[in-house]
Amino acid sequence: MKNLCLILAFLVPAFCIAQMQSYGNLTVFSEDGDKFYLILNGEKQNDEAQTNIRVEELNQPYYSARIIFEDKSLASITKNNLMIVDADAKFMDVTYRIKKDKNKKVKLNYYSMIPVQPDFIPPSGMYVRQFGQPGQPGPQTIIQQPVQVQGGGRQTTTTTTTTTTNNNTIGASVNVPGMNMNISISDPDMDTHSTTTTTHQTTTTHSGGHQQQQQQQPQYTGNCNGWPMSATDFGSALSTIKESSFDDTKLSTAKAIASSNCLTCDQIVQICNQFSFEENKLAFAKHAFKFTTDPKNYFKVNNVFSFSSSKEELNDFIQGH
Numbered sequence: 001m002k003n004l005c006l007i008l009a010f011l012v013p014a015f016c017i018a019q020m021q022s023y024g025n026l027t028v029f030s031e032d033g034d035k036f037y038l039i040l041n042g043e044k045q046n047d048e049a050q051t052n053i054r055v056e057e058l059n060q061p062y063y064s065a066r067i068i069f070e071d072k073s074l075a076s077i078t079k080n081n082l083m084i085v086d087a088d089a090k091f092m093d094v095t096y097r098i099k100k101d102k103n104k105k106v107k108l109n110y111y112s113m114i115p116v117q118p119d120f121i122p123p124s125g126m127y128v129r130q131f132g133q134p135g136q137p138g139p140q141t142i143i144q145q146p147v148q149v150q151g152g153g154r155q156t157t158t159t160t161t162t163t164t165t166n167n168n169t170i171g172a173s174v175n176v177p178g179m180n181m182n183i184s185i186s187d188p189d190m191d192t193h194s195t196t197t198t199t200h201q202t203t204t205t206h207s208g209g210h211q212q213q214q215q216q217q218p219q220y221t222g223n224c225n226g227w228p229m230s231a232t233d234f235g236s237a238l239s240t241i242k243e244s245s246f247d248d249t250k251l252s253t254a255k256a257i258a259s260s261n262c263l264t265c266d267q268i269v270q271i272c273n274q275f276s277f278e279e280n281k282l283a284f285a286k287h288a289f290k291f292t293t294d295p296k297n298y299f300k301v302n303n304v305f306s307f308s309s310s311k312e313e314l315n316d317f318i319q320g321h
Contacts, residue, residue: 024084024091024116027054027126028067030098031256034106035070040131050127052260057130061085067098067108077108086113093117097256111256114236121227123262123291228264228293237261241274251280258288265297272304282310286317 028038035049040063045055049070061084067077077098086092097111122128229237237257244250254271263271268288272281285301292298298318302311 022091023057023059025054025056025093025120026058026063026082026084027052027093027095027260028065028098028108029053029095029256029260031252031259032098032100033259034074034098036098037068037070039066039068040064043132045129045131046127052126054122054126054128055131056128057132058084058091059131061089061091065108067106069106074106077106079108083110091116093120095260112236112240114233123260126260228262228267233261234263234267238270238274241271247276247280250274251284254284255287258284258291261291262293263288263291265292265294265300268292269301269304272301278306278310281305282314285314289318289321 026040028036029052030036033051035051036053037049038045038053038055040055040058041060042064046053062081063084065077065079065082067079069076082096084091084094092113093116094113095111097109098106099109100106228234241250241254241257244253254274258268258271268285271288272284275281275284281304285304289295289298295318302314305311305314
């Protein structure tokens with residue numbers, strides 16, 4: 001174990017330095033939520049259909065891409081010379097959007113390009129993999145939270161998400177502000193076996209010296225439990241929304257941004273204030289609810305509405321989720 005720690009100590013700085021150059025990243029998302037498979041240079045990137053895919057560590061300036069939809073009624077898309085670099089041949093974080101035109105035909109269009117983000121944290125719902133590498137399971141997460149219940153007792157909710165280790169290999173995942181990486185290290189001194197842990201969630205109620213266990217039913221079933229957009233990324237997103245000439249275009253752009261990221265309530269308020277029409281503010285507020293990092297503060301969004309009927313409709317929507 002000491003040798004393993006020493007290896008990690010040397011590898012992590014080297015890994016961070018390597019991440020800063022010589023590769024780019026590609027994100028492809030479906031604005032309408034159509035699930036798809038992504039093929040790059042003939043290599044299939046996902047075994048299960050996804051709506052938002054990020055492929056990292058692309059070291060070629062151009063790739064041939066093919067999109068195959070889970071819905072067989074949608075024609076597949078082929079795009080040659082898909083750029084991963086800018087005009088100066090510098091590798092970038094590039095995003096492409098799948099969108100239907102007015103004739104309901106799906107197209108793959110360029111969406112945005114920003115410098116490579118070494119501290120990128122994938123939002124909830126995004127499928128991420130390194131090009132040429134098998135998909136990696138997520139890191140183990142254990143959450144315990146005591147909650148007061150009627151009668152003076154308390155509940156302790158424990159949620160465990162698991163990882164898989166096999167073939168004498170340790171997979172280390174780091175996902176904190178400022179660092180996001182996956183490292184696999186082979187250790188010949190470790191036993192050869194496969195261990196799989198399940199994901200479960202239970203609630204233990206302590207009251208009067210007795211314990212009862214029951215399945216926990218979460219009240220909030222949103223898709224976002226990660227870090228919100230950084231101030232820089234959010235500023236760019238807000239500028240993109242502002243530049244749209246029509247309210248409907250602003251709404252579709254804002255929905256796409258929310259679907260691909262996590263947002264705070266304050267960020268959602270700022271986006272709502274870009275719309276001229278009350279109905280578009282309400283439509284976005286409903287859409288963004290499952291992508292907020294702090295749903296308990298969603299009452300702040302009510303301040304963007306001029307009519308009490310809109311506030312009541314949003315409150316009813318939230319209570320139903």
